[in-house]
Amino acid sequence: MDESGGRRRFLKSVGALGAASMPAAAVAQHAAHAPAKSEKYMFLAPAEVAFLDAAVARLIPADDLGPGAKEAGVTYFIDQQLFGGYGVMAKMYRQGPHAEGTPQQGYQSPLTPQEVYRTAIAEINGACAKQYGESFDKLATAQQDEVLHALDEGKFPLDAVPARFFFNMLLDNTVEGFFSDPIYGGNRGKIGWKLVGFPGVAAVYTPYIEKHGVPYDALPVSIEDILQGKSALDEHGHPKHVLLVRKD
């Protein structure tokens, strides 16, 4: 069948025992409509979910290239991270005394990421209500961008932590949620990996690495796929990637 760009694509499996071939259109549909997980939030309150849904949708927006961070489930990813070890500073040094230090000395806040999100979101929503009469999630996207830029540039007045400290944490976690394995609740439908062409869990690349300049268009495979038995594996547990081979 013909696809946009005048390229005819068909599927070929890697290795002798690859998955059955599927028409390209079916693959595309399968990819775009991965079933949404039921979100059982462990840490975030509804107002915080609304804030993060709105904020991550501006940081990585849905556009003509495809879905963005909100559709990828990044809010849920952040919730799960905050509830887990990351949110309470597991493996981090927490003893005092605390001082703000220089930028070169890094994270010095006594607040855990849980506390940072909770206090910063409340402060930002309070300030938005004062200035615009609405919480952040209800603002027009241009106003939301204004707020996010002010946070990014350290011009938004936050009390509990410096504005840029919170913004960097939010951006870092958003990128993590967009590109990490779907097992953590983000990158739903492997949206992030499909956007950039990353195959996820690696196959044996020995036969491919010296094919210089040849695209390797694989359906990405996640840890979650493998645990659910959705990918054929070799004897070391590497997935056998299903390749979309371009024939011009």
Add this chain to the structure above:
Amino acid sequence: MATKLKAVDVVVVGVGLSGSILAKELAEAGLQVVGLERGRWRNTDPDFAMPYAHDELRYVKRHELMQDLSRETLTFRNNAKETALPMRRLGSFRPGEGVGGAAVHWGGLTWRFLPWDFETRSRTLARYGKEQWPEDCTSQDWGVTYDELEPHFDRFEHLYGISGKAGNLKGKVIPGGNPFEGPRSREYPNPPLKTSYAGALFKDAAQKLGYHPFPTPSAANSQPYTNEYGATINACVYCGYCQFFGCEMGAKASPQTAVLPNLMKQKGFELRTHANVVKVNLDSAKKRAVGVTYIDSRGREFEQPADLVLLTSYVFNNVRLMLLSGIGKPYDPVANTGVVGRNYAYQTPSSVTLFFEDKIFNQFMAAGGLGMTIDDFNGDNFDHTGLGFIGGGFFQAATSGARPIEVRPVPRGTPRWGAEWKRAVAKYFNRSFGIAIQGACQSHRGNYLDLDATYRDSYGLPLLRMTFDRTQNEHKMSTYITNKAAEIAKAIGPSKMNVTPRLEKYTIVPYQSTHNTGGAAMGADPATSAVNKYLQSWDVPNVFVVGASAFPQNGGYNPTGTVGALTFHALAAIKTRYLKRPGPLA
């Protein structure tokens, strides 16, 4: 009250790259050896098993294999005028924890430092005179030469099955290898890894400009290989989950793949994990170690008497244990006296990123150390007359693993977020690669390690304090060599380039490299070195301090190959001389 245990011949503190080799060799020589490791047992199965091994968030961002800072960290400041604050989260460097140490998650680049590196001071003065020497630079000769270390480099490379191409065999320059390297007695044990597209383009451009490209020597074995210990290391499959990860294939050489199968069978060896050594105990004259004190996972304190104490933990712990135990005189940068903590150095990495409109690189197909390198601007391989700095670094078109949480370069000027950022990431994730420049770092009077007066570890002991910033020498060097790398990049023909020399004030936040060096520097003069040329403490001769802590300054290379050579060098001195007649070897 500590429980006193039965005496043994040797106690090894830290079972990583150096500790595993020394323990194996000395146990085989008939000695009773106890290995004390603060972390847990780790092995290919189940610790690095598929599919969990390919999880970027867990290993790169949540530091699964790395030091737990909630128990112990260090404090940091840029200079002595500032107040040091604890490194609360891992950033600039990522030390390991557990059996195998950082050699579990290392990238695998395995270099021999240049002959010049071991004689930095004397060769610089001889070639350029005193005017070339940077102000307050404390870099020095190592007390050992490349020629003395050559057999030990050779043995380590053959133990770890390094894949590479010789450039100088017994003085004869071999095409396709590094013509600047010191003469080697044998070819590498394994042929080079395959060549990535990025590597091929770099090789071509570098050659046209008259430089000397060669495949980067790597501990990712290019074919199945059985070493002298009878351990078999598998062939790399280029999965691209290498640096910061354990290898599910057992194809990256590490203590787990190259040494432990043999070590754990040694009758004379006993491993104790979750055993955190807090002190080396000295006799009343402080001239002899009588053993070590450690605390186990139940908080019980033990005293392990031993005739010989080998400190083989990471740079920071080697130095900290010396300071906590009173081995050697602590360095004082104001009076410029003392040696322990002196000559702390690091690395000066910089980069050139190349962006293309029409080329696809598949940089996610990768291996630790996979790449093409030139060494034309390393060490003293180029004329430094009038340049105002010493040292250099190698340039590598690196194909070491592109995973999108961390590796998603965008052209300079792209916003940090939003639609324009998304478009750039989508476009360039697979249409870019980087030339990594591994700049050297000279030692400087104001850069050092000592004990912090305020912050403590979970046992209540003082943390190590790092005082460090790169100096003008490093900034000038980085500018010069990064611009040279940009010339090669330009010849490859990218549509855009990010040229990023290392110029800013040192920050502990973004990852740079786990190549911390010095603090227990080796040398020929006890006034300026903590250990002699055999890595033996000048003050307490039955203590050897082995690792990159012995580097008097850092070269323009990854340190592990030289750490391996120093390990075998110290071993030879212990086995052939010290055991026969315990006492000072120099």
